[in-house]
Amino acid sequence: MLIIKNLHARAADSEILRGIDLTVKTGEVHAVMGPNGSGKSTLAHILAGREGYEVTAGEVIYEGKDLLQMAPEERAREGIFLAFQYPVEIPGVSTTYFLKAALNSVRKHRGLAELDAMDFLALVKEKMKLVEMEQGLLNRPINEGFSGGEKKRNEIFQMALLDPKLAILDETDSGLDIDALRIVAGGVNGLRSKERAMIVITHYQRLLDYIVPDYVHVLSDGRIVKSGDKQLALELEERGYAWLEGQVQSS
Amino acid sequence: MDIAEAKDFYLARFASIEQGLADDGRSWTSEIRRAAIARFAALGFPTTRDEEWRYTNIAPIVKLPFSRGGSEEDGLTGERIGRLDLRNLAENQLVFINGHFSSELSCLGRLPNGVMAGSLAAAMSNSKAKIEPHWARYADYNGHGFVALNTALMEDGAFLFLPQGTVVEAPIHLLFIATAPDEATVSHPRSLIVMDRGSQATVVESYPGFERAVYFTNAVTEIVVGESAVLDHYKVQLESERAFHIATHQVHLERGGNFSSHSIALGGALARNDVNVALDGEGGDCTLNGLYVTTGQQHVDNHTRIDHLKPRCTSRELYKGIMGGKSKGVFNGKIYVHKAAEKTDARQTNKNLLLSEEAWIDTKPQLEIYNNDVKCSHGSTIGQLDQDALFYLRSRGIESRAAIALLTRGFVSDITGRIKSAPVTGWLEKIFAPKIEVITADKGKL
Numbered sequence A: 001m002l003i004i005k006n007l008h009a010r011a012a013d014s015e016i017l018r019g020i021d022l023t024v025k026t027g028e029v030h031a032v033m034g035p036n037g038s039g040k041s042t043l044a045h046i047l048a049g050r051e052g053y054e055v056t057a058g059e060v061i062y063e064g065k066d067l068l069q070m071a072p073e074e075r076a077r078e079g080i081f082l083a084f085q086y087p088v089e090i091p092g093v094s095t096t097y098f099l100k101a102a103l104n105s106v107r108k109h110r111g112l113a114e115l116d117a118m119d120f121l122a123l124v125k126e127k128m129k130l131v132e133m134e135q136g137l138l139n140r141p142i143n144e145g146f147s148g149g150e151k152k153r154n155e156i157f158q159m160a161l162l163d164p165k166l167a168i169l170d171e172t173d174s175g176l177d178i179d180a181l182r183i184v185a186g187g188v189n190g191l192r193s194k195e196r197a198m199i200v201i202t203h204y205q206r207l208l209d210y211i212v213p214d215y216v217h218v219l220s221d222g223r224i225v226k227s228g229d230k231q232l233a234l235e236l237e238e239r240g241y242a243w244l245e246g247q248v249q250s251s
Numbered sequence B: 001m002d003i004a005e006a007k008d009f010y011l012a013r014f015a016s017i018e019q020g021l022a023d024d025g026r027s028w029t030s031e032i033r034r035a036a037i038a039r040f041a042a043l044g045f046p047t048t049r050d051e052e053w054r055y056t057n058i059a060p061i062v063k064l065p066f067s068r069g070g071s072e073e074d075g076l077t078g079e080r081i082g083r084l085d086l087r088n089l090a091e092n093q094l095v096f097i098n099g100h101f102s103s104e105l106s107c108l109g110r111l112p113n114g115v116m117a118g119s120l121a122a123a124m125s126n127s128k129a130k131i132e133p134h135w136a137r138y139a140d141y142n143g144h145g146f147v148a149l150n151t152a153l154m155e156d157g158a159f160l161f162l163p164q165g166t167v168v169e170a171p172i173h174l175l176f177i178a179t180a181p182d183e184a185t186v187s188h189p190r191s192l193i194v195m196d197r198g199s200q201a202t203v204v205e206s207y208p209g210f211e212r213a214v215y216f217t218n219a220v221t222e223i224v225v226g227e228s229a230v231l232d233h234y235k236v237q238l239e240s241e242r243a244f245h246i247a248t249h250q251v252h253l254e255r256g257g258n259f260s261s262h263s264i265a266l267g268g269a270l271a272r273n274d275v276n277v278a279l280d281g282e283g284g285d286c287t288l289n290g291l292y293v294t295t296g297q298q299h300v301d302n303h304t305r306i307d308h309l310k311p312r313c314t315s316r317e318l319y320k321g322i323m324g325g326k327s328k329g330v331f332n333g334k335i336y337v338h339k340a341a342e343k344t345d346a347r348q349t350n351k352n353l354l355l356s357e358e359a360w361i362d363t364k365p366q367l368e369i370y371n372n373d374v375k376c377s378h379g380s381t382i383g384q385l386d387q388d389a390l391f392y393l394r395s396r397g398i399e400s401r402a403a404i405a406l407l408t409r410g411f412v413s414d415i416t417g418r419i420k421s422a423p424v425t426g427w428l429e430k431i432f433a434p435k436i437e438v439i440t441a442d443k444g445k446l
């Protein structure tokens, strides 16, 4: 489904990604771990189409197409979804209106009819339950005044609504207390399916107790320095990232 | 024409107007008109050396020998009016064509006893006692060349009078349509709104023009909000993209009066809009909301001045602008707290969104305070579209232009959200949509 080959990218003057190789197949869940500043969010942003990064080498193939040539909205319609590490607050733009616009553009692309107000609301309510999100948030501007936990739930709720093929979750666990983490992880697990792949980015192993990955990759200084199964996450938790930084130098 | 020729041109126009006044019982206005034209002769047109006109060069207006627009409904077919989509506001509607009142196109619903709504020219002839105490008493023809010109040359405009305690529920729409079918025309619409004690109304003043028409609207509206009266006022400037528009709203508030205004400027090649409010009675309250959206080569200048003259008055001002293309916006807002105005509570905010590299805004909030016992604040911001927000929307499948439209609408939502009248909200929603289309297209070209 997704093939990343030798991806190099820079922003401003600094080289952030220095040769990433990663292949994700339909139905798989990949965890990407790594210390702060290792390039996890940059990778997620580049996959979702954020401007401001320059890809200096390598390529990304998504379902046989050159992903890097596609506009962010095209990627979303083709089934890519990014749950942001820091969801932005957008004053003055109603959450409901936004969700309707997003859902209908994605549905249209998939050859589905636009939902009328009643069906839309029913679907929204159903998906909100998944992450126990309060319905009152729909009446507020996008993320405005939401607590950290509410923002993260909102991301997973949107993922449920838009039903992507490839979901990238960027530190969805950060800033959540244990109860909220359980709810959000429960929501994500509910969305696991044979038709959907996920890249779960996290700094801590904690999240992976709830969302058990098929593969774990460790990113350090813009490179994947180690890949393995879920055992790798546990090992990393025990030994710390310093263990792998040593490996980078020796490799 | 050069400036001297333009001046002579308007002075000559005055001579011809003055003769007509005697015939229809308006000769009592001559004295003030003469004083006004004398002031105009002395002041001339403002230049950018004048502090109040520093950012707005009116030379393009001076160059054109505008002829006097006729009252005929030339080119004003039902279809063209329909395009303006004013049905929401059709219950009480006074229509002016190139500044001339059209009784055929105007209509009024049921109004309470004693309410007067119609042509100011007619009222000047028939109801001098109602007009004379107010007309030209507020708008300053001594200091402002265009106000002087309007005062001297005005032919007609709207007159509204609400007697004590009357409440008019449905908005009263004053519609000033410029037709300018073939040649460049000028009109000097002059309106007077007098709200007697405890009365209440919603008034919409709109200035639409037809596509590509070249003309000059030089409007002045004087408003008196009597003791405890409440006026909710909307001015909507929708002139053609080649038109010139200069307007002054002069508002006089008495004790406990409440004036709330929305000044919305979407049209015009060169537009200048002054809103001046004198809080001249204790406990007066004024809210000024402004919205200007400019595209292409437009230039829109907003001036506001709030004079706190008496104690315990409140003013709230929020002006927001969106500039795209190579357009230019100006905001100049002055709050003047006079010595006697203790316990003044004044807040002023101006926020601007620049959608292109070449768009420009000059913003100048000013506060002058001559009393220590007051609460005042002001501030202005200039920003670009939030790229994180734009990316967020696009990453959910929303097309770039639609995302920009959502963000620009979001930016102005606090202004539009303050519109109290539902028919006005509905109407503005419609006229705002095509403007947003243009501005996102402007942005898309970058």
Ligand SMILES: Nc1ncnc2c1ncn2[C@@H]1O[C@H](COP(=O)(O)OP(=O)(O)O)[C@@H](O)[C@H]1O
Pocket (backbone or CB within 6 Å): A011, A012, A013, A014, A016, A034, A035, A036, A037, A038, A039, A040, A041, A042, A043, A052
């Ligand atoms: N737009 C940008 N411009 C300049 N530097 C950036 C930009 N985005 C990220 N960086 C830098 O790249 C490095 C990796 O950042 P990031 O991808 O956010 O890491 P992580 O998500 O793993 O914490 C950091 O040093 C960060 O400062």
Ligand SMILES: [Mg+2]
Pocket (backbone or CB within 6 Å): A040, A041, A042, A085, A170, A171
């Ligand atoms: Mg990050």
